Amino acid sequence: MLSELLMIVVGGLKMGAIYSLTAIGIVVIHKATRTVNFAHGAFVLCGAYVTYGIVEVLQFGWWAAFVLASLAGGLLAAVVELGILRPIRQADSFAVITATIFIGIGISDIYRLLQNTEILAVRSMIRGAPLFIGDAMITREQIAVVGGAMAVALIGVALFAYAKFGRGMRAMASNPRGAVLCGYSSDAMNALAWFVGGAMAGVAGSFAAPSTGVTAELSVAMVTAGFAAAVIGGFDSLRGALLGGLILGVCETLAAGYVSSAMKNAVSFLLIFIILLWRPQGLFPEAKIRHV
């Protein structure tokens, strides 16, 4: 059934776009600071929670929610970097990775204490009649999420590639000593990278909130999906993270539609495993320009 397939794919693209945003945040942080942020899902949760507060509790508009969710995610990430990770960075990656794992759990716990275990529902971004392509029904929400998330993702990638502070982060990612000699402060660049990564996570949370609701489980689910998308794309490639998220989303809905819903949960794990073993550099690795 072609229309059924189309609906499944669109559904997959919707979650995929959210995964892409999350993955881009993880990759930005990793490129700039060489840290894999296992707490990233908690930043997504933060953004989703703020969105709930803006849209449901305060009854403000969605644009306010996007802005405030990204700010919240960014600030939370910057605080984690400056307050906790900077002092332990001299130690090997072991300490930093472990710290991010427990910070992630800790933040989810704070949320659970604030809200208990109920799932908070957030209304859709856009109301209105769905569109039809043949027999396939596509909701406006789906279009809005895919379009919006992709737009934010592309803005993020463009900022990193072309903007002035993007240059500093890329210099730091390419050669930290060279970057320091160009006057870029590694503390400032690290904090900036975490802020940008956290902001992307926050916005991802905004987009995710209507679909998944706000719940502590979001934290683990999103870091897993984000990590899987980043691995699929090739961990240091922003473009790869974007495409990886979309691929992951579509694979999940295909698995749910044609195999079983239990399979859907397993998809991200299986993809991580397969890619790491078969093509560890990812499907879209950045072309490495080697020193002559």
Next chain:
Amino acid sequence: MILQVSNLRVTAGPMIRVDNLDLTLEERGCLALLGPNGAGKTASVEAIIGLIPKSSGRVTFDGLDISSLPASSVVRMGLSLVPQLRELFPGFTVDETLLAGANAAGRRKAGSRDHIYDLFPRLAERRHQFAGSLSGGEQQMLAISRALMSNPKVILLDEPSAGLAVGIVRSFIDVVRQIRATGVAILLVEQNLEIASALAENCIVMAAGRVVWRGSADDAINNEEIRRAYFA
């Protein structure tokens, strides 16, 4: 004097890399730091600019004590380093590398790319080429240009002639003379006695982390003691 170093000591774990280094660089002057491998020359300049930590010692630049400042701040004050390994960004174009270097000008006025391209026509031809695909000599030119973009008062050059073909060395000496003519003071780390004496008025010879000889470059070039310092 524009740069003064007193009692500089640099250790790496149990190893003493620099032991009690004193040096003075006059405004618009050129001082050469010579010595064999492992003498501690690179450790000295990297510690002076703050790229690696100092165990003790004092560095004064343009009247200010910069001993405990991080390198990114020191660079913004007008003290630049062209490191031994160049430390370029392989994925940046030549043009973008210069823009990155301009960041180090901080609040001061940055150098101009046009001026750089006049000084190095070969870089001008390759302005949109990736730094990683340039030849060794071009990379060295780019590394020096990047440092110049910050409009520095002092440049520390760490073994700039390393890996350069004989023909390029000559034009390199001309370039350094031109840079000095604009008023920039230079601290030159070199193994090559002849290049050092062509550019510097005074030199300091280090061995095993310590200063073993000081004097004018002319005296150094004919000095048997220095050759012994290298081989003993």
Next chain:
Amino acid sequence: MSRTGALRVFAPSLFVFALSIAGLLLGSYWQYVLALSISAAVIGTALAMIVSYARCITIATGAMLAIGAYGAALPVVRLDVPFLVALLFATALGGLAGLILAVPGVRFRSHNLAMVTFVFQAVVIIVLRQSKGLTGGAEGLPIPAPVVFGFRFSSDADFLLLCGFLSALVILPLIVLLEGALGKNLRAVAANESAARAFGINVNRHLIAAFVWSSAVIACAGAIMAPRYRIIDPDSYGILASILALAYPIVGGMGSPWGGLVGGAVLRALPEVLRPLADYLELMFCILVVATIIFFPGGFGSFVTGTFRRKPTKLETSAGPEPRRAVHDFISDMNILGRREVRPPQDRSRSTPILRISGVTKSYGALRAVSHVSFDVTAQTIHGLMGPNGAGKTTLFNIVSGLNASDEGQVLFDGTPLDDVPVESRIKLGMSRTFQHAAVFDKLSCVDNVLIGLGLNDIWQASVRSVHMAMHSQRARAERKAAMAALDAVGLAHRARDGAGSLSLGDQRRLEIARAIVSCPRIILLDEPVSGVSVEEAAGLRELLLRINRELGTGMVVIEHNISFLVSLCNRISVMSDGRIIAEGDPDVVVNDALVRRAYFGEREISA
């Protein structure tokens, strides 16, 4: 010595069993809590092997516990298999699971390995949840009380005793391995991987072994505890269980198995002890872990032992008196061990080249680091290698010792081509080395550093030697004697028990030499052996190397920048510049060669 050695090995098990006996004095609820503590102590000890010693992050603990729990419960419930047999089966299953996880997993390190363990964790739980027919799925599997030899352990007190006894038993082999050669090898890998490989430690196999043993023990812990829960379901063995278990060694202390043991026991009991704070407990846990990482890196255990550790006195830190007979004693001790026969050198001129380097070339992209280098090293001679920075000397060394592969050319050791010989196997051929930046294993004691130098480090040997060490057998004593002899030969016998990281640089270089000679190698590659040491220490090291060459007949290839040192030490010197050999021969002749001087001083034509 034997009594304290035995105490070290049995102490953790005795402690665990004592805990269970102490619990008999308490009420039924506390007996339950103690059983949980003991189970967590076992998990913590197992994690000490992976997390503390091998420094790998694993988030698969919950899955291993589940494999053990279901692996013992299903045979008992469905097939009426006796409890103890099911326990053994579950333990073996855990080991197998560890193997399945580790074989693909250890090619990664750091965050990718963590992710692979996470994948394993998630997939196991999903599979258990989906296999409703077999495991009961999310609804849970009821488990009867354990029956051993007809006796039913149904009360809390009974169960606590059984738990304590079985846990004490299962910890014992783990402690033997951890305190023995295997544990020391793992810590060596974490300290300096290249040095570990150069002395025969195959990193991947050691990491796999660590995962297999730990997973087996964790599964056993899960199997022992499961009956007390009365009913088990997959979700209680989820990712959270894995992450919380990770805290046991991190908070408890990363320096010894006790850290994981006590960390586990205390942290698992906390939620029960602090009942009123139940809701906040997990958050406090996370804060505790992060605070420990920031303020007490290495965990509380390392902090406590660090405060109380005796600092070596000034007298002890200066090098000991020059050993006169020490090298000779060393020879006799090594022959007792039955190592290869050590003979002083005969007539040098008739010796064949022990090392032949032939046309070796290595490029990195467009940079030719080493270009068609060929030279011979005669057996039992000291051959120097010098040259300006970037000449390619260390690259050449890494090719000869096997850490790098050449693009072209060949290295022959005593006539045997080394093309297919991995670096880990070269020590057995008789080649050892030292490193440019004294690559001692800083957290291990000096004598342990030298023991690794013996090169008896493949997985099977390491495990067997661990048992020998625990039993303080004759073989273990002989090995230790050999190590002490090597330390004595370099003048460090008085620092044998001190951590290698507390030594001065000169002493660390001596320790490296001791580690390099203990296997009675035919040739030692020395990379800048006197760089960074004082003039007096350099003279002492020179005397030591000359004596080793004279009395043990060991050949050497020495890279150095200190040219007067090289000239006074070597029989022959090769000079490299820009990847090529530009001169070779008698030291005095070579040093005065015009080409060599030009390479250093750069008397190039620069003005026409």
